[in-house]
Amino acid sequence: MIVIKYGGNAMKSLELRRAITQEISTLRSHLDVVIVHGGGPVIEQNLQARNITSEFKRGLRVTTPEIMDVTEQALTRLSKELSQDLENAIGLSGRDMELLVGQTIAEDLGRAGRINTVNTDLLRKLLGAGITPVIACVGIDENGEALNVNADWAAGAVAGALNAPILYLTDVDGVYTNYPDPASLAPQLTRADIEKGIQDGWIAGGMIPKVEAALHALDKGAPSATISSGMRADVLVEAVFGQSGTKIVP
Numbered sequence: 001m002i003v004i005k006y007g008g009n010a011m012k013s014l015e016l017r018r019a020i021t022q023e024i025s026t027l028r029s030h031l032d033v034v035i036v037h038g039g040g041p042v043i044e045q046n047l048q049a050r051n052i053t054s055e056f057k058r059g060l061r062v063t064t065p066e067i068m069d070v071t072e073q074a075l076t077r078l079s080k081e082l083s084q085d086l087e088n089a090i091g092l093s094g095r096d097m098e099l100l101v102g103q104t105i106a107e108d109l110g111r112a113g114r115i116n117t118v119n120t121d122l123l124r125k126l127l128g129a130g131i132t133p134v135i136a137c138v139g140i141d142e143n144g145e146a147l148n149v150n151a152d153w154a155a156g157a158v159a160g161a162l163n164a165p166i167l168y169l170t171d172v173d174g175v176y177t178n179y180p181d182p183a184s185l186a187p188q189l190t191r192a193d194i195e196k197g198i199q200d201g202w203i204a205g206g207m208i209p210k211v212e213a214a215l216h217a218l219d220k221g222a223p224s225a226t227i228s229s230g231m232r233a234d235v236l237v238e239a240v241f242g243q244s245g246t247k248i249v250p
């Protein structure tokens, strides 16, 4: 089994999205796949269409109730579109059978949340029936209210709960020790390497929350986490089998 985090940057064009979903379909003949997706650019478009501006704090979108509504609509629609592209798949969110239950993070972040429990029984039943779960990164809290969960963290929580490896698809080939020199792509990094990278500054920007989410997935039970390119459909299968990207191990 593998959990694939599919993010907004790797679905900017419909052509790329279709190429990636095609590769994921091929992969399913080899192993079970669970997809957890974000969609930052799609959320942004939907907010702009309603003249709503939003800001990020500590890498997370400050999520007012109005922004939560728009985000949930945009992401649940996207999960249905992705499942439509994939076939034999079903688009879900945290609302379905308490799939992703968590809590808000801090008062100043509004409905931005994190996940505490994952309904793994539901995921295993679907996989057992040959259906690929496609999960939007929308959780619920104990009162059943929606939470906007960073997709890297949501995917990490799902992989941890399933004890499955996770593949993060992003807009770079992996983690570079001398970004952006392609020759410095690290095939493998340990937790200690990552901590050093953040401290020394060669892991920066959007890569920090991603590697932190990867380490969190390992803490929660994922055996490994790989960060690889979602901009080239041809490397997806290679990354799953450890032949491209950066593999993060405990």
Ligand SMILES: Nc1ncnc2c1ncn2[C@@H]1O[C@H](COP(=O)(O)OP(=O)(O)O)[C@@H](O)[C@H]1O
Pocket: 007, 008, 009, 010, 169, 170, 171, 172, 174, 175, 176, 177, 178, 179, 202, 203, 204, 205, 206, 207, 208, 210
């Ligand atoms: N050491 C590094 N190796 C690779 N990318 C890095 C590194 N440090 C910072 N980055 C940045 O992290 C970005 C990936 O994070 P982000 O843009 O948040 O991804 P996504 O939107 O796919 O979740 C890269 O595009 C790059 O600009």
Ligand SMILES: CC(=O)N[C@@H](CCC(=O)OP(=O)(O)O)C(=O)O
Pocket: 006, 007, 008, 009, 037, 038, 039, 040, 041, 043, 059, 060, 061, 071, 112, 113, 137, 148, 149, 150, 151, 152
């Ligand atoms: C709380 C928070 O920041 N949630 C994210 C959820 C989407 C996401 O993470 O999408 P990508 O993977 O495409 O970045 C947001 O609102 O943008």
